[in-house]
Amino acid sequence: MKCSKCGAKAVAWLPASNAAYCKKHFNYYYERKVKRLLPKMLDQKKDVVGVGVSGGKDSLVMLWLLHKNRFNVVPILVDEGIKGYRDKTIPYAEKLCRELGLELHKVSFREEYGKTLDEMVKEGGRNACSYCGVFRRDLLNKTARRLGCTKLAIGHNLDDEVQSVLMNFFRGELERIARGGPVTGIIEDPKFVPRVKPLRMCSEKENVIYALINGIEYSDIECPYATTAYRGVVRDAVNMIESRYPGTKISILRTSDRLVEILRRELKPEGGLRYCSECGEPSAEKVCKACQFRNEIF
Amino acid sequence: MRVTLSLRGEKKEVEFSGRTLGDLLSSQGINPEEYVFSRNGELILADEPLHDGDEIKLVPVVSGG
Numbered sequence: 001m002k003c004s005k006c007g008a009k010a011v012a013w014l015p016a017s018n019a020a021y022c023k024k025h026f027n028y029y030y031e032r033k034v035k036r037l038l039p040k041m042l043d044q045k046k047d048v049v050g051v052g053v054s055g056g057k058d059s060l061v062m063l064w065l066l067h068k069n070r071f072n073v074v075p076i077l078v079d080e081g082i083k084g085y086r087d088k089t090i091p092y093a094e095k096l097c098r099e100l101g102l103e104l105h106k107v108s109f110r111e112e113y114g115k116t117l118d119e120m121v122k123e124g125g126r127n128a129c130s131y132c133g134v135f136r137r138d139l140l141n142k143t144a145r146r147l148g149c150t151k152l153a154i155g156h157n158l159d160d161e162v163q164s165v166l167m168n169f170f171r172g173e174l175e176r177i178a179r180g181g182p183v184t185g186i187i188e189d190p191k192f193v194p195r196v197k198p199l200r201m202c203s204e205k206e207n208v209i210y211a212l213i214n215g216i217e218y219s220d221i222e223c224p225y226a227t228t229a230y231r232g233v234v235r236d237a238v239n240m241i242e243s244r245y246p247g248t249k250i251s252i253l254r255t256s257d258r259l260v261e262i263l264r265r266e267l268k269p270e271g272g273l274r275y276c277s278e279c280g281e282p283s284a285e286k287v288c289k290a291c292q293f294r295n296e297i298f
Numbered sequence: 299m300r301v302t303l304s305l306r307g308e309k310k311e312v313e314f315s316g317r318t319l320g321d322l323l324s325s326q327g328i329n330p331e332e333y334v335f336s337r338n339g340e341l342i343l344a345d346e347p348l349h350d351g352d353e354i355k356l357v358p359v360v361s362g363g
Contacts (some may be wrong), residue, residue, distance in 0.1 A: 001343045001345050010343060011340070011341035011342075011343070012341070012343075013343050013344075020343070054362065056361055056362035057361065057362070058362065089362075204359050204360065205331070205334065205359045208334050208357055208359055209334055209341065212334065212336070212341060212357065213341070218361075219361070219362075220306065220357065220358055220361040221306070221361060222358075222360065222361050222362065223362060226362075235360070239331060242331075243331055
């Protein structure tokens, strides 16, 4: 197959765009897509961008691109304590940060909450993804704030975004859909570092191709808890539809972004964001989810 | 044709009748959407002709959490 732009040997075939690209033109296509989004999320001159990194492809490609585009980045790694998984991905994050001359700020569930995720799962009654989602969000926000970050970039890709939208839709969780979009959160609050998703228009496959073409080494192992997640069922269903009707994922995300605007106007809470009565962190409820979970486990 | 498939460090030799990567994937029931494929460090697409003795690396699209 030949590159649709220059006729050179193609390395990527993108059915949704009905185009094939060589290395050079894939990079051009991919970077242009991300660069178009960045000004809507980040101010290159003013923002200090906390970057959540894990050692996986999405977060490392994101860090690499933000650094390449001269953003002031602060890489943050949350070690949840998943034996045989996180300990194997961390070296990749450390390596890229070394290569880029960046200090990697590492924090962990054990240091912050007293237990690893493995211990929480063993002792608590909930599934791993529930604990991980809540505690990761809490710890990333606290750490980004402590380090003076004005935005927090997370490596959610197109597939993650579409899966989240549909999962929230299937569960009837309108408030969660309203918190989505390119910049998360319904209202502004000094304790909440707004989260941005620079790779939200890039598919998981495009991120793999970009990483391989540009020599960004990453861990390709899967989280051992991922197989139990509802997300996997939604992922398979969406992939099946996308393979028959290319462009479905992008269409779902665009529709969702329009919905987010409408929902935010409807659901905006009066009187600002609430604070957890126990830890003082921003919360949608009287006691935040992290404290609710902590009270259950400890 | 005999080729070697390599996935996350594990290798397997397979024999198939056909000419291209697409033929190989069909014969092995591998979904092309789930992987990116490379040979000698170069990315290849489904229409790529293969040769006896080639080693094809499968890079999983899904990884992480």
